[in-house]
Amino acid sequence: MITSLELLTPDECARLVAHIKELRAHWIPRGNNPQSTSFFTLGAAIYLDEPSEYRAVAERNNPLLREHFAWLYERLTEFLSRQLRAPVELAPGLGHPGFHVWLTPAIFTTPDASVHFDLQYLRAFPEPQPGMDFDRPLSFTLSLRLPRRGGGLNLWEFTYERYRQFYERINTRIQPKDVTVLLPRLRHPYTVGAIAMHSGHLLHQVGEVDQVFPGDERITLQGHGILVRGVWQLYF
Structure with missing residues (x-):
């Protein structure tokens, strides 16, 4: 389901946040x-930027990200290459893995965040090329700073493939959130300095906290990956 492994020390995370x-x-x-x-x-985000504008946003922001976080990208790609047992690189022409910054008022205290599958690759690669593997995508979150009450991911044991089969079977318009009433909600807690990796094809949602304190922040490095002719290409 989800694999979490330590990537950065607390001191490295604190320096990155600063x-x-x-x-x-x-x-x-x-x-x-x-x-x-x-x-x-901080950086382009394919799920937030309009597809017609995304590459321009990425082109403006990627040099800044490389200038200030080159060491982080090197650490990230080397780490993922070992874990995935394949070469890993930043996807050319797409936004580099970037940062989510949630300040105190934006931190969820109720489970109201979007319930979804990570299908960003459909926007990032609207015209698939030979050798692209959309059946085994990668999503990851590297927690750098979490609210005092923690942070994590809500998820349900319901895959995108099962959702598509269910959708076709009932022949009725449904949203991913609709199926959550049928399944127990699980929780994967985040740890500062640890990278959480999963396919993105398991139904999930940004996890809420039961209380937010003044000064709380939720800052993470976010990214996705697609295997293209044996090389994992990372983007956000």
């Missing part, structure tokens, strides 16, 4: 009202 805050002028406001949002990304 560096991310130094780059606040480059944070991209997300949400319906950018003027009052407390949710940002």
